[in-house]
Amino acid sequence: MSAAASPTLVPAPGRSAAPFIAADVGGTHVRIGLVSAGTESGEPVQVLGYSKFRCADYASLADIVDEFLGGLGHGTPVRDAVIASAGFPLEDGTVITANLPWPLSPGQIRERTGLASVHLVNDFEAVAHAVSQLGANEVLRLTGPEQAARGPALVLGPGTGLGAAVWIPTATRPVVLATEAGQAALAAGTPLEMDLLRHLLLQRSHVPIEHALSGPGLMNLYTALCALRAATPQHASPGDITAAALDGSDPLAREALDVFCGLLGSAVGDMALLYGVQSVYLAGGILPHIRDYLLRSDFVGRFLNKGPMREALERVSVRLVEHGQLGVIGAARWYLGSGIQDKH
Numbered sequence: 001m002s003a004a005a006s007p008t009l010v011p012a013p014g015r016s017a018a019p020f021i022a023a024d025v026g027g028t029h030v031r032i033g034l035v036s037a038g039t040e041s042g043e044p045v046q047v048l049g050y051s052k053f054r055c056a057d058y059a060s061l062a063d064i065v066d067e068f069l070g071g072l073g074h075g076t077p078v079r080d081a082v083i084a085s086a087g088f089p090l091e092d093g094t095v096i097t098a099n100l101p102w103p104l105s106p107g108q109i110r111e112r113t114g115l116a117s118v119h120l121v122n123d124f125e126a127v128a129h130a131v132s133q134l135g136a137n138e139v140l141r142l143t144g145p146e147q148a149a150r151g152p153a154l155v156l157g158p159g160t161g162l163g164a165a166v167w168i169p170t171a172t173r174p175v176v177l178a179t180e181a182g183q184a185a186l187a188a189g190t191p192l193e194m195d196l197l198r199h200l201l202l203q204r205s206h207v208p209i210e211h212a213l214s215g216p217g218l219m220n221l222y223t224a225l226c227a228l229r230a231a232t233p234q235h236a237s238p239g240d241i242t243a244a245a246l247d248g249s250d251p252l253a254r255e256a257l258d259v260f261c262g263l264l265g266s267a268v269g270d271m272a273l274l275y276g277v278q279s280v281y282l283a284g285g286i287l288p289h290i291r292d293y294l295l296r297s298d299f300v301g302r303f304l305n306k307g308p309m310r311e312a313l314e315r316v317s318v319r320l321v322e323h324g325q326l327g328v329i330g331a332a333r334w335y336l337g338s339g340i341q342d343k344h
Contacts, residue, residue: 019048021068021081021115022335024123024327025061027099027160028215029054031325032068034076035332045332047325055101062105062112069113079116081109084126084331086163088180095120099161121334122178123327124163127283128155129176129337130330131167131321139281139319140291143300148317151278154271156181157321158217158264159285162210166275173337181271182210189266189302193259199224213264215286218242221263222256238286246293261294265302272316273309283321291320 023032034049049072053064061083069078085104087097095104106118131153156164162182168175186207188194200207200220212221215238222241226233231252235241244253272280287294303318304310 018080019076019078020332020335021065021078022328022332023061023065023081023083024126024331025083025085025100025104026123026327027055027086027101030061030064031328032064033325033328033332034068034072034078035328037336045329045336047328047332050325050328052324058102060102060108060112062109065109065115066113080119080335081113081115081117082119082121082331082335083109084121084123084327084334086123086161119335119338121331122163122165124155124157124165124283125176125178126330126334127157127163127281127326128153128165128167128330129174129333130326131155131281134281134321134326138322140295140322142282142295142318142320143303144279144313144315144317146317148279149315152275153279153281154268154275154277155281155283156268156271157283157285157287158210158214160215162213162217164271166277176334177275182214183208185209186212186263187266187270189305190262193263195228196221196224196259199227209267213260213267218256218260218286221259222253225252225256225259242286242290246290257290257293258297261290261297261299262302265297265299266305268299268318269303269306269313272303272313273306278316280316280318281321282319283326284324287320288322291322294320 019034019036021032022035023030030053032051033047036046036048038044038046051068058064085095085097086099087095090096097104106120109118150169153167155167164179164181166177168177186197186209188197197207211217218238218241223233229252234250235244235253241253241256244250245257248254268280304313306313
């Protein structure tokens with residue numbers, strides 16, 4: 001069952017290049033585009049066709065790619081694909097990932113679709129490659145200077161899990177450090193957070209950051225909070241919790257979202273110090289849905305609450321990114337910048 005409309009194609013003026021597939025694979029949705037290099041004087045990447053699919057509706061990523069290719073028609077030959085996904089790649093080409101509903105295998109995708117090559121890149125490594133293409137209307141400043149100083153940038157976002165990467169400018173081309181920051185241990189900063197963490201530790205010996213700072217993480221916080229308050233949970237999904245918090249109909253849902261925003265600010269501040277960044281981009285996931293709530297929350301206060309390092313963090317620009325195609329564009333930019341396509 002398809003969850004996406006057929007891709008709409010538009011001509012790409014200027015420089016011609018063989019189009020290829022770029023996909024952003026998350027635990028809930030796959031965003032996929034037909035992409036080519038942009039014009040010489042315009043954007044470096046052009047998205048010629050784009051669709052969004054729900055992972056749960058398909059038995060494999062190969063099925064999604066195959067359906068997308070089928071919707072392009074016979075007049076659009078495509079040989080290559082680049083896939084941005086969370087996870088740790090193994091030597092056999094498969095990927096270890098905790099948040100996808102099915103295994104990710106480039107070999108299976110090639111066999112099913114007839115593509116000549118399928119390349120993998122970390123999802124937030126891909127997003128980091130796209131940040132320089134963002135326009136002013138695609139970001140919302142949360143704290144720090146309007147213009148960030150030149151230097152490393154942290155790109156992260158809570159979705160089905162929590163992804164993070166560091167973009168590092170150099171004299172030639174940028175270097176991107178892919179991380180598994182979401183798997184680092186969660187740190188509590190208030191008495192309530194300590195009680196919640198203690199409760200979560202009853203269920204598992206290691207509580208990673210993404211166990212609290214993700215869509216499922218918000219659910220974990222809400223459930224733990226209900227247990228501490230001896231209350232019966234009223235909501236069965238992160239979306240329900242968010243909706244109840246935003247409309248004020250459930251004080252426990254609102255408290256859970258408050259904890260989420262505070263923990264996020266603290267974790268982002270920790271990462272900014274660990275990686276020595278000059279700017280932070282909060283990309284995708286659930287954050288655009290709570291942007292106004294995030295602005296009013298304790299996010300900024302907790303981000304800055306790092307003792308003598310507060311003054312340093314006040315110089316870090318933190319922005320919320322609102323761009324649904326960011327992962328696709330980033331994967332395409334990584335592919336075009338890698339030189340891989342020139343070898344085919």
